Amino acid sequence: MGYVFDIGSVLTGKYLDWFLIGLATTLALTAVAWCLAMAMGIILTLVRMIPFPPLGWFVALYVEYHRNVPLLVQIFVWYFGVPSLLPRPARQWINAHHGEFLLAAIALGLAAAAYVAEDIRSGIRSIPKAQYESARSIGFGYLGAMGYVVLPQALRIAVPPLINQTLLLFKNTSLAMAIGVGELTYRTREVESYTFKTFEAFAVATALYLAISFGIMALGSWSGQRLRLETR
Amino acid sequence: MIRFENVDKWFGTLQVLAGISGEVRRGEVKVLVGPSGSGKSTLIRTVTRLETIQGGRVLVDDADIASRSVDINRLRQRVGFVFQAYNLFPHLSALGNITLGLTKLRGLSKAAARERAMEELARVGLTEKADEMPGLLSGGQKQRVAIARSLAMDPQVMLFDEPTSALDPEMVGEVLAAMKRLAAGGMTMICVTHEIGFAREVADEIWFMEAGRLIERGSPAELASSQAGSRLGAFLRKVGPG
Numbered sequence: 001m002g003y004v005f006d007i008g009s010v011l012t013g014k015y016l017d018w019f020l021i022g023l024a025t026t027l028a029l030t031a032v033a034w035c036l037a038m039a040m041g042i043i044l045t046l047v048r049m050i051p052f053p054p055l056g057w058f059v060a061l062y063v064e065y066h067r068n069v070p071l072l073v074q075i076f077v078w079y080f081g082v083p084s085l086l087p088r089p090a091r092q093w094i095n096a097h098h099g100e101f102l103l104a105a106i107a108l109g110l111a112a113a114a115y116v117a118e119d120i121r122s123g124i125r126s127i128p129k130a131q132y133e134s135a136r137s138i139g140f141g142y143l144g145a146m147g148y149v150v151l152p153q154a155l156r157i158a159v160p161p162l163i164n165q166t167l168l169l170f171k172n173t174s175l176a177m178a179i180g181v182g183e184l185t186y187r188t189r190e191v192e193s194y195t196f197k198t199f200e201a202f203a204v205a206t207a208l209y210l211a212i213s214f215g216i217m218a219l220g221s222w223s224g225q226r227l228r229l230e231t232r
Numbered sequence: 233m234i235r236f237e238n239v240d241k242w243f244g245t246l247q248v249l250a251g252i253s254g255e256v257r258r259g260e261v262k263v264l265v266g267p268s269g270s271g272k273s274t275l276i277r278t279v280t281r282l283e284t285i286q287g288g289r290v291l292v293d294d295a296d297i298a299s300r301s302v303d304i305n306r307l308r309q310r311v312g313f314v315f316q317a318y319n320l321f322p323h324l325s326a327l328g329n330i331t332l333g334l335t336k337l338r339g340l341s342k343a344a345a346r347e348r349a350m351e352e353l354a355r356v357g358l359t360e361k362a363d364e365m366p367g368l369l370s371g372g373q374k375q376r377v378a379i380a381r382s383l384a385m386d387p388q389v390m391l392f393d394e395p396t397s398a399l400d401p402e403m404v405g406e407v408l409a410a411m412k413r414l415a416a417g418g419m420t421m422i423c424v425t426h427e428i429g430f431a432r433e434v435a436d437e438i439w440f441m442e443a444g445r446l447i448e449r450g451s452p453a454e455l456a457s458s459q460a461g462s463r464l465g466a467f468l469r470k471v472g473p474g
Contacts, residue, residue: 130315130319131319131321133282133315133319134315134319134320134321135321136282136305136308137280137282137308137312137313137315137382138308138309138332138333138382138385139306139308139309139333139337139385140305140333140336140337141305144336144337148336149321149332152323153321153323156323229322229365229367230365230367230368231367231368
């Protein structure tokens with residue numbers, strides 16, 4: 001055997017830089033995908049509430065596709081499939097502007113949106129209908145009642161599951177390495193193949209993933225306490 | 233101001249309102265009494281289209297509220313509605329509950345809305361609770377905030393749907409007092425309540441409903457003199473002296 005564990009060898013010079021660049025890319029990918037997931041999740045939730053059945057079917061199809069097709073396949077569809085449908089100038093633009101990052105963010109964000117939409121929907125369902133009725137009685141229309149009264153309460157209730165989704169989204173960004181996004185897992189592989197320090201390289205990656213995950217969880221419990229509405 | 237013309241409503245095969253007709257003129261206070269399930273709440277809910285009707289018409293200021301030309305959101309600003317369960321918005325402070333409609337619907341500035349809301353809170357005696365969250369208010373305080381929230385929109389009519397039924401007895405008084413002041417100030421009101429004492433004191437006319445029908449009506453004095461043998465008389469004796 002004679003394997004000498006030497007964590008210092010991968011935490012110096014350019015290898016340390018690679019880890020940090022990878023971590024920054026992972027965080028950026030998480031942030032962009034998260035914003036997209038939230039926006040799309042809220043849009044899907046609102047669309048589903050419009051009393052026109054085909055729209056409801058569309059959202060159901062959207063949710064089922066994203067929940068039942070492996071995420072890696074969804075990423076491939078966006079990276080290999082979608083650009084081939086676009087006109088040539090659009091393809092060139094994508095290639096010139098870190099297309100892999102953008103398309104990975106879209107794939108991850110849209111997939112997470114399906115879960116976000118489900119979480120927000122359960123949040124909305126838990127708000128008594130009387131709240132909506134009460135807002136309408138003051139003179140708010142459908143959008144006002146939803147926007148100012150129902151959604152703010154529903155989102156509060158949805159925060160713990162949404163933090164959970166954020167955690168999953170953060171971890172899922174590692175799949176983006178498959179299309180060459182230079183995020184943390186991709187950079188770790190690079191460090192490993194340059195140094196042959198396999199265990200050390202992945203130990204560093206593990207520690208970094210854990211640290212961020214714990215950070216997200218801490219944020220979750222802190223916000224959970226802050227958002228709880230006091231009652232007598 | 234409000235006119236019911238042969239209003240019919242069914243829940244499935246159950247007729248909950250049967251041929252209700254009646255009128256509420258400006259400045260009048262009508263009190264609806266009757267056993268549970270007699271359709272009182274449903275009737276006032278039809279005024280702002282919280283319930284749709286299957287027959288007849290409901291008119292507010294001579295406009296059929298079911299008509300397409302009526303902007304229901306504007307109508308609801310003119311017709312305040314107070315619920316049995318208060319239905320305050322739990323994520324907003326007492327003040328925030330009141331200012332929401334003022335800023336978002338009336339377009340008042342934050343400062344102006346705050347000033348207006350404080351006026352209404354003062355009217356119901358709750359200025360010191362302005363920044364309290366609803367979850368920390370008592371039932372009576374919540375209901376007074378709910379009344380202030382409605383009044384802040386300057387309604388021409390106030391509808392009360394059993395506003396004291398969910399309250400502990402010692403809190404009923406504070407809510408009824410707020411309603412009496414409102415009535416004394418000339419507000420047009422329809423109140424669904426089991427508070428017979430309040431009805432006797434404030435009502436211009438009491439409407440007695442049973443099984444979806446409006447079966448008796450009259451001023452408290454008229455009903456008191458004629459109630460001996462009537463269905464209303466029997467009901468009033470059962471709910472106790474007021």
